[in-house]
Amino acid sequence: MHAAVIPEAGAPPVYQDHPDPTERHDELAVEVLAAGLHHLTRAKANGSHYSGKGMYPLVPGVDGVVRDKEGNVRYVVLDDTALGTFADRTLIDPRRSVILPDGVDPVRIAAAMNPAMSSWVALRRRVEFRAGQRVLVLGATGNAGRMAVQIAKLFGAAHVIAAGRDAARLRALTALGADETITFDEISRAADVDVVIDYVWGEPAAGALIPMLTARADRAVPLTWIQIGSIAGQSAPIPSAALRSARLQIVGSGIGSVPARDILAELPELASAVTAGAIDVRVRAVPLPQVAQAWTDETEDRIVLVPQPPRAAGDAASGS
Ligand SMILES: NC(=O)c1ccc[n+]([C@@H]2O[C@H](COP(=O)([O-])OP(=O)(O)OC[C@H]3O[C@@H](n4cnc5c(N)ncnc54)[C@H](OP(=O)(O)O)[C@@H]3O)[C@@H](O)[C@H]2O)c1
Incomplete structure (x- = not known):
């Protein structure tokens, strides 16, 4: 063969x-x-x-x-x-x-x-996702991100925000069900989501935390950040204040963290x-x-x- x-x-x-x-x-x-x-x-x-x-x-x-x-x-x-x-x-x-x-x-x-499984399994098996919650997808223009937008909607998300670095490419996400599209420098507009599906990690993810958390209407409301991909960097310098100042939980979803x-x-x-x-x-x-x-x-x-x-x-x- x-x-x-x-x-x-x-x-x-x-x-x-x-x-x-x-x-x-x-x-x-x-x-x-x-x-x-x-x-x-x-x-x-x-x-x-x-x-x-x-x-x-x-x-x-x-x-x-x-x-x-x-x-x-x-x-x-x-x-x-x-x-x-x-x-x-x-x-x-x-x-x-x-x-x-x-x-x-x-x-x-x-x-x-493979790209679809990343968000499907994360929302079904890694976190307690409920219909009616609000979701932010970081890195929404990629194959996995585009599917995450669609799958979050399929699972009953009330509001899905698609975020990325390219405003022109993000616009296509509206046709796939995104309620809003934002670039990383507009990230505070996603302050009140319940779940983040993150394909990016690295500096863009770390840099999004404080602007999002400080703009949050109620910091005691749980925010679950699911780390799935690391296309922008294997490591992210997470500010300690992010973990103390809001009810933030960061979890990963991938081979090993889900049986x-x-x-x-x-x-x-x-x-x-x-x-x-x-x-x-x-x-x-x-x-x-x-x-x-x-x-x-x-x-x-x-x-x-x-x-x-x-x-x-x-x-x-x-x-x-
Ligand atoms: N854990 C899991 O189960 C699982 C499963 C599937 C995929 N993944 C991971 O998820 C990530 C994305 O996979 P994919 O299949 O969607 O990849 P893809 O189709 O190649 O898309 C890449 C995405 O990353 C964005 N991007 C690339 N470099 C960036 C940077 N420096 N800063 C910000 N955004 C950047 C791209 O944005 P532009 O449109 O602006 O270029 C695009 O949205 C990969 O790391 C992959 O390994 C994990």
Whole structure:
């Protein structure tokens, strides 16, 4: 079979021949239909993600849509492995997968599940979110942020504020359900939210705290800040006054802070929401042989790698 292979940390992937997977224990060998190139995929591949052990050579790909031998199409989240989903075939633990309904678009599911899961799982499994609460999404123009706006509305948020650094890009969020869009320097307008879904962290998140908290109508009302992404910086200099002067609680949501069984339990309903079109998905499908180019592409769409079926004998000769 063919796979994308990263020989060592920091190296780009190379599309090459790779040994076929051999089933062991409870694993299933499956055909890969589509696999998303997420931030997590790159971070695990370059060894910078806390959940990765850094095994090389590595076939990247942390999740994807696959077909098993019975013909079931599944969305799967892989555990840490040297054989990911950027391959014609891979190995899965079926307990970490959900069988998808007939007729799903594998590319759309592969693009959506990782970014959508971040806010879906956080609001369902990490904090006590209630319909009627007010939500701020920091970093709302990204794939995960756009979905967080939609998912907060889907879960009954009374008011959703989409925040980011680019006013022009933020405007598109209104069509997805945002009640307000604001740039970071207008952050005090979000003072009275109940929940913050933060994909940004770093200086922008730390800098938002005091302006938000000082403008808050009642600082004794709980404010839950969910740290999900750190696109602007791995560390944030949180002022101590922020933690003392208001009822602020900062929690993280990701692999480890939510048990794997809780994340997996949310997959069927999330997959149904994506399939039903309840969540808008931006996606660009790329043939797996073009993985090296895709790896460094800067695009707003989520790139999804699609393995190429082997050509039937005679295809090349016939030109078909
Ligand atoms: N914990 C989890 O479960 C989980 C799951 C999925 C994703 N994540 C994390 O969430 C983050 C966002 O993921 P994504 O898929 O939405 O990424 P994405 O589609 O690439 O979007 C990136 C977003 O970050 C913003 N951004 C980039 N650099 C910034 C900076 N220096 N200051 C402020 N904003 C900045 C971008 O704003 P512009 O539009 O202005 O460029 C855009 O909104 C990543 O760190 C990812 O690893 C976590």
